[in-house]
Amino acid sequence: MKIKNVKFYKAAYVPEDIPSTPYNEVAFVGRSNVGKSSLLNTLANNFKLARVSSEPGKTRSINFYLVDGKFFLVDLPGYGFAKVPLKEQRRWRELIEGYLKGRDRLKGIFLLVDSRVGPTEKDIQMKEWLEFYGIPYVVVATKVDKLKRSERQGLEKRILGKLGSDVDVIPFSSKTREGRDKLLKKLRELLSG
Ligand SMILES: Nc1nc2c(ncn2[C@@H]2O[C@H](COP(=O)(O)OP(=O)(O)O)[C@@H](O)[C@H]2O)c(=O)[nH]1
Ligand SMILES: [Mg+2]
Numbered sequence: 001m002k003i004k005n006v007k008f009y010k011a012a013y014v015p016e017d018i019p020s021t022p023y024n025e026v027a028f029v030g031r032s033n034v035g036k037s038s039l040l041n042t043l044a045n046n047f048k049l050a051r052v053s054s055e056p057g058k059t060r061s062i063n064f065y066l067v068d069g070k071f072f073l074v075d076l077p078g079y080g081f082a083k084v085p086l087k088e089q090r091r092w093r094e095l096i097e098g099y100l101k102g103r104d105r106l107k108g109i110f111l112l113v114d115s116r117v118g119p120t121e122k123d124i125q126m127k128e129w130l131e132f133y134g135i136p137y138v139v140v141a142t143k144v145d146k147l148k149r150s151e152r153q154g155l156e157k158r159i160l161g162k163l164g165s166d167v168d169v170i171p172f173s174s175k176t177r178e179g180r181d182k183l184l185k186k187l188r189e190l191l192s193g
Helices: 036-044 086-101 121-132 155-163 180-192
Strands: 006-012 024-030 062-067 071-075 106-114 137-142 169-171
Touching: 006 036, 024 036, 024 086, 024 137, 024 180, 036 062, 036 071, 036 106, 036 137, 036 180, 062 086, 086 106, 086 121, 106 121, 106 180, 121 155, 137 155, 137 180, 155 169, 169 180
Parallel strands: 024 071, 024 106, 106 137, 137 169
Antiparallel strands: 006 062, 062 071
16 A cells, blocks of 8 residues: 555544544554654645654643545544643543444544554553454554564564454554555555455
């Protein structure tokens, strides 16, 4: 799959804002700062597309990006950032869950996990949630450029062991672009599934 043109389409801050569209879509989830926006920019070859922030907890909306007029990539607000007030965290949760539950155009999820940190409690919850709702997902291990060679050994196994699942893990770096082709391949599979 080639990606040529990615355009920002809409930001949804409340469930009512979520657009109903004729396009299939694949979404990214993961904790704040895990590298969701960077991944989107890497796929799109456009570093101005989604705002990358060193300050976690910035994306408060579900952001829809239209790819080559054919499908959506969806950037969900990051979860699990403690400094965000509880009330705001609850609002995000409701927004994300409402989206994931009622979206028949959603063909799959990339669950992003920081390869240095491994799956957190919240990631495990999210994975259980996706399995409960029968949403296909793959795990993307982000920021692998930061790992030492020894840390790279057995990365996939370690992540899956903690998650307690048996799905594909794609090691990824938006810095070196490692894993981009694998992601695109997976994306095509999910969209056609
Ligand atoms: N070294 C490295 N840093 C990354 C990578 N991806 C993201 N970052 C950095 O991690 C921080 C959070 O990235 P961002 O994409 O905004 O994460 P988001 O909150 O999940 O959207 C930023 O400072 C990025 O520059 C990566 O693959 N390698
Ligand atoms: Mg972001």
